[in-house]
Amino acid sequence: DAGVTxxxxxxxxxxxxxxxxxxxxxxxxxxxxxxxxxxxxGPQFIFQYYxxxxxxxxxxPDRFSGHQFPNYSSELNVNALLLGDSALYLCASSRDRVxxxxxxxxxxxxxxxx
Amino acid sequence: AQRVTQxxxxxxxxxxxxxxxxxxxxxxxxxxxxxYVQYSRQRLQLLLRHISxxxxxxxxxxxxxxxxxxxxxxxxxxxxxxxxxxxxxxTGANSxxxxxxxxxxxxxx
Numbered sequence: 769d770a771g772v773t774x775x776x777x778x779x780x781x782x783x784x785x786x787x788x789x790x791x792x793x794x795x796x797x798x799x800x801x802x803x804x805x806x807x808x809x810g811p812q813f814i815f816q817y818y819x820x821x822x823x824x825x826x827x828x829p830d831r832f833s834g835h836q837f838p839n840y841s842s843e844l845n846v847n848a849l850l851l852g853d854s855a856l857y858l859c860a861s862s863r864d865r866v867x868x869x870x871x872x873x874x875x876x877x878x879x880x881x882x
Numbered sequence: 883a884q885r886v887t888q889x890x891x892x893x894x895x896x897x898x899x900x901x902x903x904x905x906x907x908x909x910x911x912x913x914x915x916x917x918y919v920q921y922s923r924q925r926l927q928l929l930l931r932h933i934s935x936x937x938x939x940x941x942x943x944x945x946x947x948x949x950x951x952x953x954x955x956x957x958x959x960x961x962x963x964x965x966x967x968x969x970x971x972x973t974g975a976n977s978x979x980x981x982x983x984x985x986x987x988x989x990x991x
Contacts, residue, residue: 873925
């Protein structure tokens with residue numbers, strides 16, 4: 769079991785550009801959550817996808833959007849990138865209908881906006 | 883407001899010393915609480931959850947509802963315990979974790 773996999777591992781973009789990050793959940797997991805971790809901070813919840821729909825959302829602007837596919841994999845899209853979007857983006861998967869199912873994290877994608 | 887507080891950023895101890903990493907929470911209801919750990923160059927991973935009442939790698943954490951705390955403890959620290967530790971309450975039924983800012987534990991030989 770490969771666990772949660774994310775791609776790419778690193779990415780450099782320019783202000784104003786758009787970016788797409790990808791995540792494949794752990795085998796048997798159907799729920800994907802995305803987190804942003806700025807340097808020196810704890811991960812901040814962006815949103816969660818289940819059954820191909822956004823189920824919960826944190827305090828992030830509409831520039832952040834996502835998608836979940838029928839195979840449970842997910843994408844995070846960020847439009848009109850700002851310098852402040854530079855961070856480590858973490859994907860985490862879990863199983864729905866398992867109360868308080870712990871999250872399994874990927875290694876993250878390091879996004880640098882210049 | 884619902885929040886989790888890890889008041890210290892860094893804890894540095896010598897090998898064999900006791901460790902206590904503090905976590906306080908402010909949530910309505912009865913959230914389940916987790917400790918996650920991130921070792922150098924590894925992914926964030928679950929260390930333990932309060933509902934399991936387990937000891938993992940010698941660490942334990944007791945939920946104190948009166949003090950709304952969930953401190954992580956280990957009686958004798960090891961060098962391999964050096965890592966970043968995050969306290970995280972899970973609220974609701976949909977596995978949404980809210981992380982504290984984390985604390986770096988450094989165990990010196």
